[in-house]
């Protein structure tokens with residue numbers, strides 16, 4: 001049986017549980033194809049598979065290992081929608097166009113699900129559902145969100161606090177939206193199966209083959225790699241932030257955001273006593289506190305973000321503190337794996353999909369919402385190339401916008417810090433109010449008991465308890 005060749009992948013839970021797969025060769029001699037895809041992440045691999053399925057010749061050039069970057073390092077949540085906020089999208093393009101875009105995003109989710117069904121779920125281990133949970137007692141807001149998502153065609157349930165806390169045993173949590181159709185997967189193994197499926201359909205895949213330059217002029221575009229040249233009628237740029245090496249002006253439209261992930265050793269039955277929900281969980285819109293149970297009783301947790309890549313070990317303490325703050329019953333957990341991954345955010349938070357010049361296509365800017373949207377983009381571009389389908393044009397309102405260079409990155413980092421601070425303030429207010437209400441209930445109950453005079457002595461407790469909640473932040 002083929003062994004997993006893990007050279008070139010980061011030390012991560014995913015690499016440790018990678019399915020046996022061969023390393024692909026580097027491009028060693030000149031090649032002519034109809035389509036050249038630059039980038040072997042999920043966007044590039046989906047495009048290649050869909051082009052090959054339609055009978056065209058296609059080659060993928062990957063500078064490192066397949067899905068060795070964001071695509072094989074993420075938390076694996078396959079969700080409907082986009083990184084862009086629904087309300088902002090509606091304000092920009094109107095409700096009906098937002099609804100159409102949403103259904104394309106759901107097509108991406110369906111594509112991943114169907115591919116898993118066809119290629120086999122072993123190693124991918126899909127888990128069902130995504131709970132988007134609030135740390136504030138804002139039932140009306142969450143109910144409104146749930147209704148809006150329903151109007152956009154999304155299969156969601158509103159969960160009140162009691163139901164949330166029956167599955168997530170944390171007093172930090174209140175209301176939630178449960179996304180019934182969402183899944184969470186092992187993204188590296190999914191990408192490797194996708195690559196194998198593309199090869200079965202005739203795609204040629206080359207690893208350790210960086211595209212060094214592209215000459216887009218003329219009918220046949222020329223792509224230079226370290227050891228050989230490739231000629232193609234169509235080029236698809238699916239290189240995410242790393243495309244910088246070959247098309248710096250495109251990379252300048254993305255803000256690289258690095259986020260950090262840890263996985264614990266087996267935690268035994270106490271993990272299920274804290275996290276009984278078996279799908280994915282997020283408790284913020286930022287890159288903080290996105291988690292799920294993997295491998296039966298390991299906890300995978302993502303948090304923190306920086307606009308410059310740092311050593312993931314530096315964030316282990318902060319992430320294990322976040323876990324202890326959310327689930328004090330777990331205490332300070334040990335960590336087996338810590339890794340980082342870099343995603344590319346656009347200014348409008350929508351993906352960049354389209355034809356930049358005759359025969360030069362772009363599939364990029366998927367942000368932190370790339371598992372469904374890379375699948376969608378790969379399909380849209382393959383359909384456009386081979387069948388002349390025009391559905392990709394729905395993304396033309398989201399043009400390439402310069403991301404502001406170093407200043408843009410600094411602004412994003414500052415915004416993240418400010419948002420984290422404001423959320424913490426809001427949570428603190430919620431918790432101290434919650435503490436006061438609980439203590440008032442306790443006081444009323446005690447007042448109804450015989451020997452009610454005791455209740456007066458306890459009446460200082462609400463203030464102490466409220467203060468305690470503040471101090472524990």
Ligand SMILES: Cc1cc2nc3c(=O)[nH]c(=O)nc-3n(C[C@H](O)[C@H](O)[C@H](O)COP(=O)(O)OP(=O)(O)OC[C@H]3O[C@@H](n4cnc5c(N)ncnc54)[C@H](O)[C@@H]3O)c2cc1C
Nearest residue numbers: 039041042043063071074075077211239240341369370371
């Ligand atoms: C830690 C983390 C957690 C995330 N969690 C989620 C999640 O739970 N759900 C979700 O939907 N999204 C998530 N995302 C986002 C998602 O992973 C990305 O949006 C998606 O994987 C992007 O795929 P891609 O193919 O565009 O880019 P990548 O996976 O970055 O692939 C691009 C590839 O192009 C190659 N390349 C670039 N330039 C060249 C060149 N010149 N020649 C050859 N090859 C080149 C690179 O080597 C790279 O392998 C997360 C991201 C991170 C980092």
